Amino acid sequence: MLEATLNMKLLEMCSKCGACFSICPSCMHIPGYDPREVIKDILDGNHEKWLTSKHIWQCLECHHCLEICYQHYGFENAMTALRTIAARKGVHPAQVKRGWEMFVKTSRLGEPALPARKKFGLPEPKASGAEEFKKLMALLKERRGHKGE
Amino acid sequence: MKEFAVFWGCTIQTRFPFIEKSTRTVLEAFGLPYRDIDGFTCCPEKSLVNNIDHAAFVLTAARNVALVDELGYDLVSPCTGCVSNLATVSCELKANPKEKDSVNGMLKEVGREFTGKAKLHHLVPFFHDTVGLLAIKQKMKRDFSGMKIALHYGCHMIRPSHALRNDDPLNPQKFDNLIRAMGAESLQFLTKLMCCGQGLDRIDEHDRALHFARIKLRELKSIGADALVLCCPSCFLQFDNNQFLMEKEGERFGIPVIYFTELLGLSMGYTAEELGMTSHRVDCEPFIKKWESLANKPSREAAIEEGLSGPNLLS
Numbered sequence: 396m397l398e399a400t401l402n403m404k405l406l407e408m409c410s411k412c413g414a415c416f417s418i419c420p421s422c423m424h425i426p427g428y429d430p431r432e433v434i435k436d437i438l439d440g441n442h443e444k445w446l447t448s449k450h451i452w453q454c455l456e457c458h459h460c461l462e463i464c465y466q467h468y469g470f471e472n473a474m475t476a477l478r479t480i481a482a483r484k485g486v487h488p489a490q491v492k493r494g495w496e497m498f499v500k501t502s503r504l505g506e507p508a509l510p511a512r513k514k515f516g517l518p519e520p521k522a523s524g525a526e527e528f529k530k531l532m533a534l535l536k537e538r539r540g541h542k543g544e
Numbered sequence: 545m546k547e548f549a550v551f552w553g554c555t556i557q558t559r560f561p562f563i564e565k566s567t568r569t570v571l572e573a574f575g576l577p578y579r580d581i582d583g584f585t586c587c588p589e590k591s592l593v594n595n596i597d598h599a600a601f602v603l604t605a606a607r608n609v610a611l612v613d614e615l616g617y618d619l620v621s622p623c624t625g626c627v628s629n630l631a632t633v634s635c636e637l638k639a640n641p642k643e644k645d646s647v648n649g650m651l652k653e654v655g656r657e658f659t660g661k662a663k664l665h666h667l668v669p670f671f672h673d674t675v676g677l678l679a680i681k682q683k684m685k686r687d688f689s690g691m692k693i694a695l696h697y698g699c700h701m702i703r704p705s706h707a708l709r710n711d712d713p714l715n716p717q718k719f720d721n722l723i724r725a726m727g728a729e730s731l732q733f734l735t736k737l738m739c740c741g742q743g744l745d746r747i748d749e750h751d752r753a754l755h756f757a758r759i760k761l762r763e764l765k766s767i768g769a770d771a772l773v774l775c776c777p778s779c780f781l782q783f784d785n786n787q788f789l790m791e792k793e794g795e796r797f798g799i800p801v802i803y804f805t806e807l808l809g810l811s812m813g814y815t816a817e818e819l820g821m822t823s824h825r826v827d828c829e830p831f832i833k834k835w836e837s838l839a840n841k842p843s844r845e846a847a848i849e850e851g852l853s854g855p856n857l858l859s
């Protein structure tokens with residue numbers, strides 16, 4: 396599953412580089428946050444131990460590492476892959492679970508604040524695409540079922 | 545100018561309707577051909593949806609872009625997250641014909657098609673490139689000379705650059721150019737491009753989120769910034785709401801957080817009230833007061849003129 400989303404060759408290069416460490420805000424300001432450690436473990440075949448670590452969720456997806464990287468790759472790819480695996484195993488943060496549930500149920504992360512809209516003289520909100528969205532999510536599930544995922 | 549749909553996104557419509565207010569106000573005032581269209585859903589939010597299900601992330605974003613494609617419009621958003629997510633997916637599908645076909649296979653079932661024709665803009669680079677600095681200067685009633693503004697670009701206004709292609713992702717200039725065109729000084733400071741850290745509030749790490757806000761706010765206080773100007777609802781939440789929470793606990797920064805559209809609106813003669821700025825949690829009064837006091841001061845030229853032509857002790 397890991398190989399499917401991560402390029403081990405690029406990660407090998409990372410293990411010899413580490414340039415983005417010095418520009419990553421979480422590396423600078425969160426004690427113990429160090430994607431270099433995570434990448435080392437992935438390359439050694441020990442990614443499992445990170446799945447329950449809060450550090451994989453502390454990547455802010457700011458894309459600084461991607462932009463400074465000579466491979467246009469970035470630490471974030473390793474963190475995203477591990478987050479996805481953690482979520483598939485159900486060990487993701489409670490708040491992320493709640494947000495995801497709201498998203499699949501309503502197609503949004505909150506509904507327009509109607510009283511405030513009135514106060515500011517804003518027009519009626521436009522129709523939502525929730526019905527179509529639900530059809531698509533069902534379709535996605537169905538196609539996955541066929542592929543036996 | 546090509547017609548464009550505005551993508552408001554969940555956060556602005558749910559939590560900050562006043563941002564929609566100031567955005568509509570300036571779009572109207574410039575007479576821009578903006579449209580509200582039916583059928584948008586969440587963009588969707590990357591850190592949440594993409595981490596859990598990449599295919600759902602791609603399909604949802606592709607459908608949103610398809611709505612705009614069909615109408616032949618472009619898209620403009622005052623939310624950095626929304627535009628970055630939509631552009632990321634659009635770029636991915638354009639580069640992967642196979643993935644695009646499979647996505648379109650599903651979209652067809654609901655009568656949609658992603659072509660990727662629509663240009664996807666963030667409001668700030670859109671004002672810079674498409675409206676233009678000259679048009680902005682012509683609409684302004686009063687500039688901000690004498691005011692010191694700290695800009696926060698917001699990571700996703702400019703990154704990932706392969707998808708957005710709108711500015712230098714590590715040394716952006718366009719927001720600075722806009723602020724300078726409006727007469728203010730754009731302060732240069734160490735944490736200028738540092739991520740706001742609001743993401744930490746979405747993974748049950750509130751104290752760390754506060755700490756990220758604190759790092760930047762401390763620096764802004766020490767360099768005497770009159771305001772922090774930004775154009776992202778997530779960053780706004782981080783610096784306005786979380787600053788307010790820290791102030792309640794006795795840590796005072798006093799840095800008003802002003803949305804780009806509000807600053808533009810003020811310069812065009814709208815009041816803070818009309819722009820919805822009185823709904824902020826951190827008071828904007830100090831900024832407005834200082835700006836007003838500068839208006840009452842005679843201009844540099846007038847003051848020198850008076851000194852040169854006034855009473856002369858030598859004669």
Ligand code: SF4
Pocket residue numbers: 415418419420421422430453454455456457458459460461469470471474
């Ligand atoms: S995207 Fe994540 S790993 Fe990369 S610089 Fe930002 S916080 Fe660090």
Ligand code: SF4
Pocket residue numbers: 408409410412413414415416460463464465466467468469470
């Ligand atoms: S992501 Fe790029 S910059 Fe960072 S360590 Fe790997 S190769 Fe170096």
